[in-house]
Amino acid sequence: MISLKNAGFSYGANAILKDVNQELAAGSFHFLTGPSGAGKTTLLKMCYLSLMPDSGALEVLGEDVSSLSREQITQMRRRIGVVHQDCQFLNHLTIRQNIALPLLVAGKNIEDSMENLEDLLSWVGMLHRADAYPEEISGGERQRLALARAVIMDPDMIVADEPTGNVDWEMGQRILTLLVELNKMGKTILLATHDLNLIRSIKGRVPASVLRLKEGQLSLAGAQL
Amino acid sequence: MSFNPLSYMFGDSSSDQVVPPKGNAAWLTGFASGAMAFIAVFALTLSLAVGRLADYWSLDLARSATVQIVAEGDGLTAQTEAVLRVLRTTPGIQSAEIISKSDQYALLEPWLGSNLPTEGLPIPQMIDMRFSAIGPDVDSLLLRLEAEAPDARFDDHNTWRAPVLAASQRLRLMVALSLVLTAVITVIIVVLSAHSALASNQNIIRTLRLLGARDAYIARAFVRRITMRATLGAALGMGLAMAAVIAFPSPPETSGLLSGMRLSGVDWAYPFLVPVLVGISAFATSRIAARYHLHSVT
Numbered sequence: 001m002i003s004l005k006n007a008g009f010s011y012g013a014n015a016i017l018k019d020v021n022q023e024l025a026a027g028s029f030h031f032l033t034g035p036s037g038a039g040k041t042t043l044l045k046m047c048y049l050s051l052m053p054d055s056g057a058l059e060v061l062g063e064d065v066s067s068l069s070r071e072q073i074t075q076m077r078r079r080i081g082v083v084h085q086d087c088q089f090l091n092h093l094t095i096r097q098n099i100a101l102p103l104l105v106a107g108k109n110i111e112d113s114m115e116n117l118e119d120l121l122s123w124v125g126m127l128h129r130a131d132a133y134p135e136e137i138s139g140g141e142r143q144r145l146a147l148a149r150a151v152i153m154d155p156d157m158i159v160a161d162e163p164t165g166n167v168d169w170e171m172g173q174r175i176l177t178l179l180v181e182l183n184k185m186g187k188t189i190l191l192a193t194h195d196l197n198l199i200r201s202i203k204g205r206v207p208a209s210v211l212r213l214k215e216g217q218l219s220l221a222g223a224q225l
Numbered sequence: 226m227s228f229n230p231l232s233y234m235f236g237d238s239s240s241d242q243v244v245p246p247k248g249n250a251a252w253l254t255g256f257a258s259g260a261m262a263f264i265a266v267f268a269l270t271l272s273l274a275v276g277r278l279a280d281y282w283s284l285d286l287a288r289s290a291t292v293q294i295v296a297e298g299d300g301l302t303a304q305t306e307a308v309l310r311v312l313r314t315t316p317g318i319q320s321a322e323i324i325s326k327s328d329q330y331a332l333l334e335p336w337l338g339s340n341l342p343t344e345g346l347p348i349p350q351m352i353d354m355r356f357s358a359i360g361p362d363v364d365s366l367l368l369r370l371e372a373e374a375p376d377a378r379f380d381d382h383n384t385w386r387a388p389v390l391a392a393s394q395r396l397r398l399m400v401a402l403s404l405v406l407t408a409v410i411t412v413i414i415v416v417l418s419a420h421s422a423l424a425s426n427q428n429i430i431r432t433l434r435l436l437g438a439r440d441a442y443i444a445r446a447f448v449r450r451i452t453m454r455a456t457l458g459a460a461l462g463m464g465l466a467m468a469a470v471i472a473f474p475s476p477p478e479t480s481g482l483l484s485g486m487r488l489s490g491v492d493w494a495y496p497f498l499v500p501v502l503v504g505i506s507a508f509a510t511s512r513i514a515a516r517y518h519l520h521s522v523t
Contacts, residue, residue, distance in 0.1 A: 048435070
């Protein structure tokens with residue numbers, strides 16, 4: 001699904017990632033952890049093709065990203081669902097319209113996907129808020145909205161950057177449960193988090209591994225959960 | 226795949242949903258386009274007026290001249306008769322008529338006002354003549370007039386018509402130049418507002434790209450919105466300008482340039498071209514600006 005071979009990335013003279021080697025199999029669940037500034041967000045951006053490695057090789061969904069055209073990158077992005085800690089929405093559109101946005105930009109007929117859209121709203125517990133606007137909903141609801149938007153195109157992989165960072169424990173668990181359900185449906189999950197309790201809480205629900213980024217190096221931390 | 230501007234603009238109306246309906250660029254584009262259209266319609270009306278006036282001067286006055294006789298008593302009567310005789314027998318002159326005193330006073334009224342008593346004013350005897358298409362041989366006519374009526378002065382309209390005509394053509398050129406400048410300013414404003422709209426919506430562009438939107442899709446959304454705003458603004462500006470032209474007071478035909486500040490016949494169609502041209506230029510320039518902007522932003 002994702003293959004990093006000696007991948008590196010620098011912001012100017014500041015090397016963020018150095019010779020990162022890792023394979024993420026399709027359908028696997030991974031936590032990405034590490035201190036602030038370690039490069040978690042940079043690594044995730046590389047995984048959802050927002051950044052390209054300066055050195056080494058990166059394959060995403062079986063494709064060498066260095067050989068992709070702009071159009072191919074756009075097509076690939078539709079197969080990757082992204083959830084941010086401070087997820088951006090189009091504030092002039094309703095929750096329902098925001099969730100349907102990936103369909104809209106892909107030129108799909110939203111009417112054909114209405115049932116799917118309602119199911120998704122119901123799945124993330126937002127059906128009653130479907131006609132509200134993003135500025136009217138809470139932080140936890142925004143994360144669930146972002147998750148619903150990330151999966152509406154039925155992506156192969158979900159990349160989540162601190163999706164529980166701004167929500168309480170209960171809401172964090174709710175979001176994790178949704179991600180676990182997606183993983184059980186065969187989606188590959190890569191979730192960056194600081195929250196060790198969140199990582200521990202997955203034990204026994206799905207097999208997951210914890211990847212630790214430190215000083216630009218990625219390593220498998222501890223045993224398989 | 227070939228580019229079809231009509232399909233681009235009207236094919237998929239859902240794309241412009243992604244552009245916020247409000248923002249600084251929104252009113253700027255509409256207002257500026259409206260103001261430019263207002264100025265353009267006025268310039269156009271002025272250009273048409275100058276054109277009509279130039280036509281009048283070049284056609285009507287080119288075939289006419291006057292003879293003034295500055296004499297008194299019997300001399301005036303004798304010379305008037307002599308001049309009329311000469312004129313009526315000269316080939317190329319269709320007609321020669323005495324301008325009555327009352328008509329001459331009427332011609333002076335716009336300059337002197339209606340309250341001033343004109344009865345006692347020493348004005349020369351004037352004779353108006355109309356030429357045929359070929360016109361007379363002016364040199365031999367002058368020689369005959371000099372011999373028959375020494376106090377007669379031939380006033381060929383061409384002597385003062387030429388500089389006036391040149392001035393009107395220069396004025397027309399200036400108006401055309403101001404129309405070009407208006408178009409250039411409109412294009413600049415559209416480019417600036419396109420950049421402003423794109424720059425102030427960076428988060429939206431980033432989000433759309435993350436969701437798999439092509440740059441062409443994002444560009445189209447902004448281009449459609451900017452083109453619609455510019456066209457609507459221009460249509461409103463044109464409407465206001467046309468209302469102002471209609472409401473323009475109608476002075477008498479003799480009042481020169483002012484009498485032409487109106488639209489008639491096919492002239493009414495020209496202002497409608499202004500919003501169409503604004504729309505086309507807004508479409509083309511905002512498309513280039515959007516593509517350039519999106520290409521430069523990673």
